[in-house]
Structure formats: structure tokens, C-alpha cells
Amino acid sequence: MALIVQKYGGTSMGSVERIEHVANKVAGWRARGHQVVVVVSAMSGETDRLLKLAKSISPRGSRREFDQIAATGEQVTIGLLALALEKIGVPSRSYTGWQVPIRTDSAYTKARIQDIDASRLRADCEAGIVPVVAGFQGIDETGAVTTLGRGGSDTTGVALAAALKADECQIYTDVDGVYTTDPRVEPKARRLDKITFEEMLELASLGSKVLQIRSVEFAGKYKVPLRVVSTFVDGPGTLITLEDSMMEEPLISGIAFTRDEAQLTVAGVPDRPGIAAAILGPIGEANIEIDMIVQNVGADGTTDFTFTVQRTDYERAMEISRKVAGELGAKGVNGATDIVKVSLVGVGMRSHAGIASKMFTALAAAGINIRMISTSEIKISVVIDEIYLELAVRTLHKAFGLEDGAKPA
Amino acid sequence: MALIVQKYGGTSMGSVERIEHVANKVAGWRARGHQVVVVVSAMSGETDRLLKLAKSISPRGSRREFDQIAATGEQVTIGLLALALEKIGVPSRSYTGWQVPIRTDSAYTKARIQDIDASRLRADCEAGIVPVVAGFQGIDETGAVTTLGRGGSDTTGVALAAALKADECQIYTDVDGVYTTDPRVEPKARRLDKITFEEMLELASLGSKVLQIRSVEFAGKYKVPLRVVSTFVDGPGTLITLEDSMMEEPLISGIAFTRDEAQLTVAGVPDRPGIAAAILGPIGEANIEIDMIVQNVGADGTTDFTFTVQRTDYERAMEISRKVAGELGAKGVNGATDIVKVSLVGVGMRSHAGIASKMFTALAAAGINIRMISTSEIKISVVIDEIYLELAVRTLHKAFGLEDGAKPA
Numbered sequence: 001m002a003l004i005v006q007k008y009g010g011t012s013m014g015s016v017e018r019i020e021h022v023a024n025k026v027a028g029w030r031a032r033g034h035q036v037v038v039v040v041s042a043m044s045g046e047t048d049r050l051l052k053l054a055k056s057i058s059p060r061g062s063r064r065e066f067d068q069i070a071a072t073g074e075q076v077t078i079g080l081l082a083l084a085l086e087k088i089g090v091p092s093r094s095y096t097g098w099q100v101p102i103r104t105d106s107a108y109t110k111a112r113i114q115d116i117d118a119s120r121l122r123a124d125c126e127a128g129i130v131p132v133v134a135g136f137q138g139i140d141e142t143g144a145v146t147t148l149g150r151g152g153s154d155t156t157g158v159a160l161a162a163a164l165k166a167d168e169c170q171i172y173t174d175v176d177g178v179y180t181t182d183p184r185v186e187p188k189a190r191r192l193d194k195i196t197f198e199e200m201l202e203l204a205s206l207g208s209k210v211l212q213i214r215s216v217e218f219a220g221k222y223k224v225p226l227r228v229v230s231t232f233v234d235g236p237g238t239l240i241t242l243e244d245s246m247m248e249e250p251l252i253s254g255i256a257f258t259r260d261e262a263q264l265t266v267a268g269v270p271d272r273p274g275i276a277a278a279i280l281g282p283i284g285e286a287n288i289e290i291d292m293i294v295q296n297v298g299a300d301g302t303t304d305f306t307f308t309v310q311r312t313d314y315e316r317a318m319e320i321s322r323k324v325a326g327e328l329g330a331k332g333v334n335g336a337t338d339i340v341k342v343s344l345v346g347v348g349m350r351s352h353a354g355i356a357s358k359m360f361t362a363l364a365a366a367g368i369n370i371r372m373i374s375t376s377e378i379k380i381s382v383v384i385d386e387i388y389l390e391l392a393v394r395t396l397h398k399a400f401g402l403e404d405g406a407k408p409a
Numbered sequence: 410m411a412l413i414v415q416k417y418g419g420t421s422m423g424s425v426e427r428i429e430h431v432a433n434k435v436a437g438w439r440a441r442g443h444q445v446v447v448v449v450s451a452m453s454g455e456t457d458r459l460l461k462l463a464k465s466i467s468p469r470g471s472r473r474e475f476d477q478i479a480a481t482g483e484q485v486t487i488g489l490l491a492l493a494l495e496k497i498g499v500p501s502r503s504y505t506g507w508q509v510p511i512r513t514d515s516a517y518t519k520a521r522i523q524d525i526d527a528s529r530l531r532a533d534c535e536a537g538i539v540p541v542v543a544g545f546q547g548i549d550e551t552g553a554v555t556t557l558g559r560g561g562s563d564t565t566g567v568a569l570a571a572a573l574k575a576d577e578c579q580i581y582t583d584v585d586g587v588y589t590t591d592p593r594v595e596p597k598a599r600r601l602d603k604i605t606f607e608e609m610l611e612l613a614s615l616g617s618k619v620l621q622i623r624s625v626e627f628a629g630k631y632k633v634p635l636r637v638v639s640t641f642v643d644g645p646g647t648l649i650t651l652e653d654s655m656m657e658e659p660l661i662s663g664i665a666f667t668r669d670e671a672q673l674t675v676a677g678v679p680d681r682p683g684i685a686a687a688i689l690g691p692i693g694e695a696n697i698e699i700d701m702i703v704q705n706v707g708a709d710g711t712t713d714f715t716f717t718v719q720r721t722d723y724e725r726a727m728e729i730s731r732k733v734a735g736e737l738g739a740k741g742v743n744g745a746t747d748i749v750k751v752s753l754v755g756v757g758m759r760s761h762a763g764i765a766s767k768m769f770t771a772l773a774a775a776g777i778n779i780r781m782i783s784t785s786e787i788k789i790s791v792v793i794d795e796i797y798l799e800l801a802v803r804t805l806h807k808a809f810g811l812e813d814g815a816k817p818a
Contacts, residue, residue, distance in 0.1 A: 016465050050485065054492060056425050061492040068503050069488035072481035076459065079478035083463060083470040094477050098507070099552055143508055 002167035003035045003125065007135060007157030010044035011174045012231040013077045022172075022231065023084035026130060030090060035125040037164060039135045039157040040081055042073025047136075063108030067137075067147045070109075071097070074134035074153070082132045092130045095121070097137035097145070102156065104138035104146045111138060111146035113155065116163040125164075133160060151212030158215045162222035169219065169226050170237075171211060176230035177238035178203065178210055180402040181255040185393045188403040192238050192253060197226075199253045200240045202345040202379045216240065251348035251355070252400040255393055258341050261291065262314035263371065263383060264321050265306040268331025278328060279305055282320050288313040292341065292374045292381065302331070306372060308383065311337055339371060340389045343381040344396060356380050362399035368392050411576040412444045412534065416544060416566030419453035420583045421640040422486045431581075431640065432493035435539060439499060444534040446573060448544045448566040449490055451482025456545075472517035476546075476556045479518075480506070483543035483562070491541045501539045504530070506546035506554070511565065513547035513555045520547060520555035522564065525572040534573075542569060560621030567624045571631035578628065578635050579646075580620060585639035586647035587612065587619055589811035590664040594802045597812040601647050601662060606635075608662045609649045611754040611788045625649065660757035660764070661809040664802055667750050670700065671723035672780065672792060673730050674715040677740025687737060688714055691729050697722040701750065701783045701790065711740070715781060717792065720746055748780060749798045752790040753805060765789050771808035777801050 006029070008022050022038075029036050041047075047070055054061065054069050078094035085092035097104075100121065104111035124131045135153025138146045148155055154171055161169035176191060178200065183189040195203075197220035201213060210228055219226040219240065229237035269275055280290060292308045309317045314337050321333045349355040359380055363370060368391060372383035384392055397403060415438070417431050431447075438445050450456075456479055463470065463478050487503035494501035506513075509530065513520035533540045544562025547555045557564055563580055570578035585600060587609065592598040604612075606629035610622060619637055628635040628649065638646030678684050689699060700717045718726045723746050730742045758764040768789055772779060777800060781792035793801055806812065 016462070019466065053425070053485070053489060057428065057489055058492040058496040061495055065488040065491045065495075065503055068491075068505075069485050072484045075481045075484070076462070076478050079474040080462060080466055082474045082477075083467040086470055086474075087467040094474055096477075096554075145505075 001033045001035065003037070003164060004029060005037045005039060005157050005161040005164065005166045005169045006172060007039040007153055007170070008041065008081075008172045008231060009153065009174070010041040010046070012172055013040055013042070013081070014044045016080070018231075019077070019080050020084050023081060023088055023090070025172075025231070026085060027088055027090050030130065036130050037121055037125065037160060037166070038081065038130060038132045039153060039160060040074060040077045040132060041135050041153040042077055046073040046076070064144050067108045067111075068145050070147050071134070071137040071145045074136055078132045078134045085130055085132070090130055091128055092132055093124060095131055095133045097134055097156075098139035098143075100133060102133075102138035102159070104140055104148070106140040106142065106144070106146065108144075108146055110149040111140065113138060113148070113159045116159055118160065118163040121160070122164060148214075151215070154212040154215035155218055158218045158222070158224050158226065161224045162218070166224070169224050171215075171226065171228050172231040173210060173228060174230065174232065175210060175228070176233050176235045177228050178240075179254065181393050181397055182257070185257075185390050186255075186397045188394075188397065190402060193236065194239050194241060195253050196347050197240055197242065198378055199345050199347055202343070202376070203254055203256045211240075251352055252344055252346035252402065254345055254402065255396050255400075256343045256345055257389060257393060259386065259389065260311050261308050261339050261341050261383065262311045262317070262335065262337040263306060263308050263339050264314075264317055264333060264335040265304055266321055266325050266328075266330050266333050267304050268302045269305055269325070269328055270330075271301055271303040275303065275305060275328070279321065279324050280307070282324055283307075283309070283317055286316060286320055288317050288320075292372060292383065294372050294374060308339075308341070308372070336371075338386045339383050340386045341381050341383050342389065342392045342396070343379050344400070345379050347378050349380070350377055358399065359396060362395050363392060366391055366395045368395070410442045410444065412446070412573060413438060414446045414448060414566050414570040414573065414575045414578045415581060416448040416562055416579065417450065417490075417581045417640060418562065418583070419450040419455070421581055422449055422451070422490070423453045425489070427640075428486070428489050429493050432490060432497055432499070434581075434640070435494060436497055436499050439539065445539050446530055446534065446569060446575070447490065447539060447541045448562060448569060449483060449486045449541060450544050450562040451486055455482040455485070473553050476517045476520075477554050479556050480543070480546040480554045483545055487541045487543045494539055494541070499539055500537055501541055502533060503541045503543075505543045506565075507548035507552075509542060511542075511547035511568070513549055513557070515549040515551065515553070515555065517553075517555055519558040520549065522547060522557070522568045525568055527569065527572040530569070531573060557623075560624070563621040563624035564627055567627045567631070567633050567635065570633045571627070575633065578633050580624075580635065580637050581640040582619060582637060583639065583641065584619060584637070585642050585644050586637050587649075588663065590802050590806055591666070594666075594799050595664075595806045597806065599811060602645065603648045603650060604662050605756050606649055606651065607787055608754050608756055609635075611752070611785070612663055612665045620649075660761055661753055661755035661811065662757075663754055663811065664805050664809075665752045665754055666798060666802060668795065668798065669720050670717045670748050670750050670792065671720045671726070671744065671746040672715060672717050672748050673723075673726055673742060673744040674713055675730055675734050675737075675739050675742050676713045677711040678714055678734070678737055679739075680710055680712040684712065684714060684737070688730065688733050689716065691733055692716075692718070692726055695725060695729055697726050697729075701781060701792065703781050703783060717748075717750070717781075745780075747795045748792050749795045750790050750792050751798065751801045751805070752788050753809070754788050756787050758789070759786060767808065768805065771804050772801060775800055775804045777804070
């Protein structure tokens with residue numbers, strides 16, 4: 001018998017029929033002898049509807065009130081799922097964030113969990129009752145309702161699993177696991193049975209939007225085994241786990257990419273200390289998020305400084321960069337918006353040389369020009385022209401043997 | 410400077426524009442130097458939508474979960490109104506029932522308020538903040554969310570006014586006060602400036618659905634001056650107050666009626682003790698509500714026992730009555746569904762003789778036959794054929810001088 005925390009997202013709670021389907025799944029796990037604690041999101045679209053209502057009155061109004069309003073979405077679904085469980089003979093009880101309680105700081109709309117009192121949930125489990133907990137929300141020390149920000153229900157699931165010392169936290173979603181790359185780009189993409197927390201973090205931050213990044217960080221920190229499973233298709237999903245528990249570690253786990261990139265280069269900047277801060281400071285102050293940063297030292301005492309931003313921020317970033325370039329005496333600013341980033345992710349590359357060269361060779365053989373390169377311990381990212389995205393992903397997928405049925409490289 | 414509790418119903422909170430209108434009203438009272446605590450209902454239709462969703466999963470499911478779900482409607486509107494107030498420069502803070510807290514018993518879906526801790530609301534008022542409180546809801550001793558049943562927001566308003574020792578509780582609705590009778594039946598109906606709690610109770614229970622009965626009882630018990638006002642039309646509304654504060658008390662306050670009646674007569678019942686219980690017991694056990702009861706002693710040692718029920722319960726009540734009549738050896742059961750009840754209400758009739766005879770004379774002059782009569786200290790009700798409803802109301806309205814501009818009788 002295991003204690004399992006299951007989290008079901010908005011799509012899984014999207015209608016009365018789907019809620020009843022979830023109830024049946026929960027009942028199945030319970031019938032197999034497990035204790036189950038369920039965490040749910042609001043019905044799909046509901047949080048957006050509520051926030052739109054709030055914004056229509058006061059777009060920049062009190063965040064405390066935004067949270068008061070937004071938290072009602074999950075309060076409805078916990079009640080509905082508890083009713084659906086009760087109807088099929090599974091004793092159940094719903095809990096809002098404050099009823100658990102899940103204590104957070106007061107950073108409304110993006111609060112962080114500080115402490116969970118799991119005693120009531122544990123007592124329910126021991127009494128054969130399935131607690132259904134509202135994801136995405138908590139209570140601060142003033143007694144106000146808080147929300148954890150987008151995707152916060154994943155974090156609630158992991159945090160509850162940690163507090164309950166659960167055997168596994170299962171994240172039910174509309175995909176059946178984590179893939180080597182996006183199957184829409186490479187139909188030969190393969191579902192991974194296992195992946196490490198670090199790899200998952202790199203994949204998640206690179207646009208594989210299966211899990212909220214914070215929940216993966218949290219799971220890694222508290223060593224909660226995390227499994228991504230489909231609500232609609234039975235299967236083992238993908239287990240996200242600690243590195244040292246992986247027996248035969250594959251070299252490369254997957255290929256991630258983001259289309260939403262734009263590149264800016266401040267060229268011919270006099271090379272002296274403080275250049276990076278002088279350029280990126282004003283960009284950051286304008287609330288523009290910077291992704292990759294590459295600086296090349298030139299031969300003539302000047303340097304080219306290149307960085308990428310989200311495509312929607314390109315115009316504003318260009319404007320600021322031109323101003324800064326003038327002040328710094330740089331030669332000029334150029335940029336591009338028709339670019340993408342493709343990344344190879346794998347903890348195996350730590351202990352294997354030659355991965356980068358293999359990657360660049362494969363891309364060159366396919367005639368793909370690399371505009372920027374950036375590396376981390378378990379990731380190599382390249383920026384290329386957007387038209388080569390699919391070709392690059394398929395080329396690398398094949399080169400590193402990630403296809404379904406292929407032997408890991 | 411006065412402390413005023415204002416309650417706004419679902420129609421007043423029905424859209425973003427209406428919520429902003431309410432915010433402006435509240436700001437106006439505050440600008441005139443008053444402290445205001447606001448109680449709101451859910452947006453019109455929202456509570457029905459939520460309960461329909463719950464029922465679609467499990468019509469007879471856990472009432473605790475029904476309340477968990479239904480209470481979200483007000484949690485949305487408190488947040489929206491707080492945002493609207495903040496936007497026009499009025500500091501505001503929203504409170505759910507549990508945040509106040511408003512403590513209730515655990516009779517889910519029809520809980521009763523036991524205790525209110527008004528200290529946070531009072532502190533807000535003193536700090537110039539307008540608290541916006543969710544009506545209709547509270548928290549029980551297990552920490553579960555409870556609701557007070559239909560119209561419970563009125564009760565929340567009155568209970569808060571009592572706890573805060575407010576100078577007045579204003580109930581904002583879509584009518585501009587309490588009328589001498591329904592203006593759709595008698596266009597000459599007149600708005601009452603004042604009415605006593607007792608009269609209001611009689612009018613409310615007779616189908617003048619301006620206020621929830623429990624809230625009037627509560628206001629009477631705790632001596633909270635209650636005012637019915639329109640959200641949409643400026644005006645003084647109707648003040649519901651203690652009898653002894655009324656200077657020139659009118660004889661009759663108004664004429665109430667209910668169309669939704671059906672009459673059953675168990676005729677020729679052997680007249681012995683326990684007859685009423687024998688007949689009404691099985692009706693009550695079938696959850697059928699009984700309204701009027703009249704028993705006439707006959708000359709032949711038998712009695713005719715007549716009572717009224719809601720029209721939708723007529724068939725079931727008839728079936729049960731026939732069975733009971735057989736057991737009691739009664740002559741038979743007859744009934745009618747095309748009947749209505751018309752009532753004259755007024756505290757003045759306590760001290761004035763001749764009201765009943767004036768009423769019967771007026772009805773007789775109009776050719777209206779009376780089927781049943783029932784009286785209480787401040788009310789005389791008659792059951793008549795439905796086709797005479799409008800005629801009876803207008804006849805009595807004129808006979809007792811209730812018309813607009815007429816001198817009270």
C-alpha cells in the first residue's frame with residue numbers, strides 16, 4: 001500500500017463527465033489498496049474568466065482582491081469531485097487552501113508556500129476518506145486568500161506530497177508523459193520512462209510545458225518522486241526522479257526548442273568593465289526578460305554583445321539598446337526576429353566528451369547555420385534561423401538515437 | 410456620522426457596470442461622513458448555476474460540498490466590489506464569511522448564525538476602510554463553509570448590523586420600498602414610509618418577496634432599524650422599525666396575497682380529540698407545508714376540517730387525505746385549486762374594532778364570496794376564488810384608503 005498524491009489539471013476537470021471520469025480513476029487506485037490525496041485545478045478557462053472579470057473593473061487593482069476572486073475556481077471543482085467520489089461509494093471531503101491550511105507568504109498572485117499542516121489530510125487517509133484539495137491557493141498570516149500563480153496546482157501537489165511524505169506525486173495531464181522532443185515536429189519522438197529533475201527543469205524552461213518549473217524544483221528539493229501521466233490514456237507516463245536512482249543513464253534525454261525568440265546585437269562596444277550591466281540594466285528596468293547572453297571579445301579592443309528576448313519585446317528592447325549603444329559609443333545595433341533556439345538536454349553529457357562537436361557536425365551536414373551558442377552543464381543551446389527549426393530537431397533527434405525503438409546513443 | 414450596513418442583492422451585482430454603480434453609491438454615503446459596511450449577494454443567476462452543476466453530479470450528495478461550491482458566488486462579488494471601490498479612491502477590503510468570521514451551526518444549506526466577531530470590520534471602519542462582506546455564508550466549528558439558505562444575504566446584513574450596533578441596515582433591491590399592495594394588481598398602490606417588523610413579517614410571509622423573513626425576525630429581535638431602498642432609483646424607501654417609534658400609526662399597512670394556494674376539506678369527521686393531528690400528521694410527514702387551517706364544529710357531532718397547501722402539493726395532499734379520511738370514518742374529501750388568499754395587514758387593527766366586518770362588507774358589496782377566514786392579531790386572511798383576486802385587492806385597497814394621496818383610514 002502506497003500513499004499517492006494525484007493532481008488533475010483544468011482539462012481533466014473541464015466538465016461534469018470528465019470529473020466523473022477522474023472520480024473513477026481515483027476509486028481504481030483506492031480499490032487497489034492505496035491511500036490517495038487529490039489536488040485539482042479549476043475547470044479549464046475558469047481562472048481566465050474570473051481574472052478577466054476582475055481586470056474589467058480594475059486592471060491594476062489590489063492583488064489581494066484578485067486572489068480572493070481567482071481562488072473560487074478551485075473551490076468549485078473540489079466540491080464537485082468530492083460529490084462525484086461520494087456518489088460512487090468513495091468517502092471524500094473537500095479542502096480549500098485555508099482549510100488544510102496551506103500557509104504562504106503574502107505575495108498575492110504569486111505567493112510561495114511556507115508551511116503545510118497535513119494532519120487533517122493524514123487523519124482522513126487513515127479513516128479511509130479521500131481528501132480533495134484545491135490547488136493553486138493558500139492563506140497568508142493576515143488570513144487573506146493567496147494564489148500561487150499560473151500552474152500553481154502542480155506546486156500544491158508536490159508540496160502536499162512532501163508534507164505527507166507520499167510515495168509518489170502523480171501529475172495527470174492531457175499528454176501521456178515527457179517526450180524526447182515535440183511529436184508534432186518529429187513524429188518519431190519517444191516517450192521517456194524516466195528523466196532526472198535537472199533535465200526536466202531544462203526541458204520545462206525551454207518550452208516543454210508539461211509541468212510548472214517551480215513544482216519540479218520543489219520536487220527535486222524535497223526528493224518527491226514525480227510522475228507525469230495522462231488522464232485520458234492509461235500508461236506508465238514518465239517518472240521524474242533523482243539522478244542516482246537511474247541505472248542506465250542515457251546520454252541525451254531530449255531536444256527542446258522555443259520559437260518565441262528575438263536576437264539583438266550591440267556591435268563594436270569599447271571593451272571595458274561594466275559593459276554588460278550598462279546594456280542589460282535598462283532592459284531589465286523595462287521589465288523585459290532576457291534569455292541567452294553571449295559576448296565575444298573582438299581583436300580591435302571592441303566587443304560584440306548579443307542577447308535574446310521574447311519576440312513581443314523586440315521593438316522596445318531595440319529602442320532601449322539603440323539609446324544605450326549611443327551612450328557607450330558602440331558602432332550600432334542589429335537584430336533578428338526570425339530565429340529560434342534549439343537545445344540538447346541530458347545529464348549524460350556531463351561525463352561524455354564530444355557531444356557539442358557531434359551536435360554542430362550534424363547541423364552543419366544538414367546545411368544549418370548556427371547564429372549563437374550557449375552551454376550549461378546539461379544543455380547545449382543554439383540559435384538558428386526559424387526556417388530550419390524542424391530540420392534541426394529531426395536531424396539531432398536522429399543523430400543522438402532518440403527515435404522510438406532506436407538504441408540510446 | 411452614522412454607521413450603516415448596506416446590503417446589495419444579486420440584481421444590483423449583476424454586471425460590471427452595476428457593481429461600479431453600487432461602488433458610487435457607497436462612495437456617496439462615505440463622502441457624506443458615514444461609516445459603511447457592505448454585504449453583497451452573488452451575481453444574479455450565479456448561485457443557481459453553481460447548484461445546478463453540483464446537482465448534475467449528485468442531486469442528493471453531501472450538503473457540506475454543496476455549500477463549499479455555492480459560497481464561491483459571493484466570494485467573487487466581494488472581490489469585484491472591493492476593486493471597484495478602490496478604483497474610485499475608496500479604500501476597501503473584502504471578507505468571506507470565514508474571514509470575518511461569521512460562525513454558524515452545521516446545518517449545511519440552511520445554517521443559522523450563532524456568533525459574529527465584528528472586531529476586524531470595526532477596525533476597518535475606524536481606519537477609513539470600507540469592508541465588503543460576503544452574504545449568505547459562514548463557517549461552522551469544524552472549519553467547513555456553510556450557507557444560510559435562499560435570501561440569506563439579508564440575514565447576514567441584519568446580523569452584522571446587530572453585531573456592529575449599526576444605526577441602520579439598508580437593504581438595496583430592485584424595488585423602491587414596501588407597498589400597500591402589489592402595484593401590478595392595484596396601480597394606485599402607495600409606497601409606505603414606515604412599517605413595523607410584525608407587519609413586515611406578515612406581508613413577507615404572504616408573498617411580498619421584498620425581504621427574507623428570517624432577516625426581518627432577526628432585525629426585530631435585535632432592534633435593528635431596517636430600510637428597504639432601491640439600488641437604481643434614489644429615494645427614502647421604507648423604514649421597518651419598532652412599533653413604539655411610530656407616531657401616527659395607520660390602521661392598515663397593506664394588502665398581501667398569494668396565488669399559489671389549494672384547499673382541501675375533510676368533511677364529516679367524527680368530532681373527537683386528536684382529529685387535527687390524525688389528518689395533518691401524515692401530510693407533514695410527506696414534507697408538505699400547510700398554510701391555513703380552519704375547523705368548524707358541525708351540529709351532528711361531526712366536523713369539517715379544511716386546510717390549504719401549495720398548489721404543487723395538491724395531488725399528493727389529496728391522496729393522503731383520502732386515505733386518512735377512510736381510516737377516520739369521514740364522509741369524504743373535497744378540494745379546490747382555483748383559489749387565492751388575500752390578507753389585510755396592520756398593527757392598527759389591534760386597537761380598532763370593526764376592521765373584519767368592514768372587510769367582509771366591502772367584499773360582499775363587490776359580489777365576492779368568501780370560502781375561508783383566518784385571523785391573527787394583526788392580519789385577516791380570506792380565501793376566495795382566483796378569478797376575484799384583482800377585484801378583491803382593489804376593493805380593499807380603496808375601502809381602507811390606501812391609495813396614493815388618500816388619507817389613511
